[in-house]
Amino acid sequence: MLHFLPAPLLGLIASLLLTLNVLFWVPILLLFALVKLVLPFRAVRLAIDPVLLFIAEGWIGCNSGWMALTQRTVWDVQGLDGLDRHSWYMVSSNHQSWVDILALQHLLNRRIPLLKFFLKQQLIWVPIMGLAWWALEFPFMRRHTEEFLKKHPEMRGKDQETTRKACEKFTLIPTSVMNFLEGTRFTATKHAKQQSPYQHLLKPKAGGLALALQAMGDKFQSILDVTIVYPDGVPTFWSFLCGQLPRVVVRARSIPVPTQLLGGDYGQDPAFREAFAQWVQQLWREKDAQIATLRAQQALR
Numbered sequence: 001m002l003h004f005l006p007a008p009l010l011g012l013i014a015s016l017l018l019t020l021n022v023l024f025w026v027p028i029l030l031l032f033a034l035v036k037l038v039l040p041f042r043a044v045r046l047a048i049d050p051v052l053l054f055i056a057e058g059w060i061g062c063n064s065g066w067m068a069l070t071q072r073t074v075w076d077v078q079g080l081d082g083l084d085r086h087s088w089y090m091v092s093s094n095h096q097s098w099v100d101i102l103a104l105q106h107l108l109n110r111r112i113p114l115l116k117f118f119l120k121q122q123l124i125w126v127p128i129m130g131l132a133w134w135a136l137e138f139p140f141m142r143r144h145t146e147e148f149l150k151k152h153p154e155m156r157g158k159d160q161e162t163t164r165k166a167c168e169k170f171t172l173i174p175t176s177v178m179n180f181l182e183g184t185r186f187t188a189t190k191h192a193k194q195q196s197p198y199q200h201l202l203k204p205k206a207g208g209l210a211l212a213l214q215a216m217g218d219k220f221q222s223i224l225d226v227t228i229v230y231p232d233g234v235p236t237f238w239s240f241l242c243g244q245l246p247r248v249v250v251r252a253r254s255i256p257v258p259t260q261l262l263g264g265d266y267g268q269d270p271a272f273r274e275a276f277a278q279w280v281q282q283l284w285r286e287k288d289a290q291i292a293t294l295r296a297q298q299a300l301r
Helices: 007-038 042-070 099-108 121-125 129-135 146-151 158-170 188-194 207-216 237-241 270-299
Strands: 074-078 088-093 115-117 176-180 220-229 247-255
Touching: 007 042, 007 129, 007 237, 042 099, 088 099, 088 207, 099 115, 099 176, 099 220, 099 237, 099 247, 121 129, 158 207, 176 207, 207 270, 220 270, 247 270
Parallel strands: 074 247, 088 176, 088 220, 115 176
Antiparallel strands: 220 247
8 A cells, every 4th residue: 555655765664563563562462471470380371372372463463464554565375275273383484584484474374373483592682572582482592503512512402402391382272383494594605605405495404393393293283384485586674674575476285294203313313313304305305396496487477
């Protein structure tokens, strides 16, 4: 509706609406989260958690509202039929931009349970949003380099323990666990530095997915494999706010949880770790081929 405005003005309006939406919903979210913190009982958690998720879904719904008001994006989406918001899902996607998160939330809100992301520990200090992520119990991970772990071997396995504890909480009510297998946003520089064998993807990091499946694989209805393509170029967050996102192509498919890969010990069993890595690499080869096909199809339009 407002897309006729100059891009910088549109960006300022979208930024204001985004900020106002955060300032409205986060205090309400924190109020209920503090009740749960003060009364750490299972019965209280079972009562409060659905309220927190309802608030978060309302927040995302309002984001979709200001996006519709300020954007003229054409959404080409397939594969989201038949999802169940009362089930558990492991969601995996390629990662190119911060816009990916808003796109996934917009498309999946109220189709499946709220997406829970694994976040870097440093993000807990992001003003306001860090508190919101804490209130929604997004797991915060300390990712250490191999060099650091050699000097501090006592830290090895800490992230695995964080993942395990987070997944234990996720088993209480339906949850969607979101995992960006690449671990970071795709850039040409990162792609070249990794010498990635994939044309459109960075190398996948299977550990987080393996640990989540190990902790609660019997809960997941399926793995929701999502592929996002921006035919007109990957947007920055600011260009998105300015309404400069003409098209988004999204393809999703539900994959059965690989029962042969449940119950193994990814951290301690080399054979299991290799089998799991091969399964993920096949998933990534298929996604890489799909991205190439989608880009070629969109280029012809």
